[in-house]
Amino acid sequence: MSDGATDPATEAFLAHRNLLFTVAYEVLGAAADAEDVLQETWLQWVKADRGQVRDQRAFLVRITTRQALNRLRTMKRRREAYVGSWLPEPLLTAPDVAEDAELAESVSMALMLVLETLTPTERAVFVLREVFDIDYDEISNAVDKSPAAVRQIAHRARRHVDARRPRRAVSSNESRAVLESFQCAVETGDPQALLEVLAPDVVLMSDGGGIKHAALRPVTGAERVARMFAGGIRKVEGTITTEPTVINGDPAFLVRMGGEIDGVMAISVENSRITGLFYVRNPEKLTHVTSVTPLTLR
Numbered sequence: 001m002s003d004g005a006t007d008p009a010t011e012a013f014l015a016h017r018n019l020l021f022t023v024a025y026e027v028l029g030a031a032a033d034a035e036d037v038l039q040e041t042w043l044q045w046v047k048a049d050r051g052q053v054r055d056q057r058a059f060l061v062r063i064t065t066r067q068a069l070n071r072l073r074t075m076k077r078r079r080e081a082y083v084g085s086w087l088p089e090p091l092l093t094a095p096d097v098a099e100d101a102e103l104a105e106s107v108s109m110a111l112m113l114v115l116e117t118l119t120p121t122e123r124a125v126f127v128l129r130e131v132f133d134i135d136y137d138e139i140s141n142a143v144d145k146s147p148a149a150v151r152q153i154a155h156r157a158r159r160h161v162d163a164r165r166p167r168r169a170v171s172s173n174e175s176r177a178v179l180e181s182f183q184c185a186v187e188t189g190d191p192q193a194l195l196e197v198l199a200p201d202v203v204l205m206s207d208g209g210g211i212k213h214a215a216l217r218p219v220t221g222a223e224r225v226a227r228m229f230a231g232g233i234r235k236v237e238g239t240i241t242t243e244p245t246v247i248n249g250d251p252a253f254l255v256r257m258g259g260e261i262d263g264v265m266a267i268s269v270e271n272s273r274i275t276g277l278f279y280v281r282n283p284e285k286l287t288h289v290t291s292v293t294p295l296t297l298r
Helices: 008-028 031-047 056-079 095-099 101-107 109-115 120-131 136-143 147-164 172-188 191-197 222-235
Strands: 198-207 240-247 250-257 260-270 273-280
Touching: 008 031, 008 056, 008 101, 008 120, 031 056, 056 120, 056 136, 095 101, 095 240, 101 109, 101 120, 109 120, 109 147, 109 260, 109 273, 120 136, 120 147, 136 147, 172 191, 172 240, 172 250, 172 260, 172 273, 191 198, 191 222, 198 222, 240 260
Parallel strands: 198 273
Antiparallel strands: 240 250, 250 260, 260 273
């Protein structure tokens, strides 16, 4: 990519880069693949007859969506062979993402896992329509479907997501109090303290990708989750530390064992209890957890 500040093609692309990355990431759930999609979009952009492009933003979003959709279809097959639970690649996000309720929900681990249950086309249509509010005609150009078909796909996807969408109505003070209690319980290994902060139907998902040890299936229920944490802590050699952070717009912890990053744990809170724990340990997915990734819906 040219670094010339006066190059109109570069300036136009960079002006929309954060938006394009957000689109690609929400379609794919993988930051590294989203970066690859942006590179492919750039290559098509510099080859395009830009004098014929009336709306640069729409043109770039269309290219990005097509590239992401093609990649997602390939990734779906790859994920079927994934070892254990698959979680989205976590992103360290700026505090303003957490303050933007719409953006925070759209990139949350919980919602992105719901999006995984859609077909590739349904996911792309849902993301473009419900998250980025792109009109049906433009979406139809991006996914190569008629506007009427896109409307039907959007309705089906919205109904599917709404039936599974997690509720998000927690104040920052409530989240902070829950996180502090959870942090203390984890670092002391106190099972009773863990039980007090976990919702009865809490779900723990851990992603080691076959590289690091992780539960192969989700663990459900406060007692089972507390037992797993307590048992895991006893087996660790060295000190466990948990550093509060914000991952995908959600409260989270950067977990270190013996001073080395072991993973990140995003947390969902409801009614002053933890309802979801998403622990990513796969080192191949931890490349975006120490520096902020800019995200935007506009």
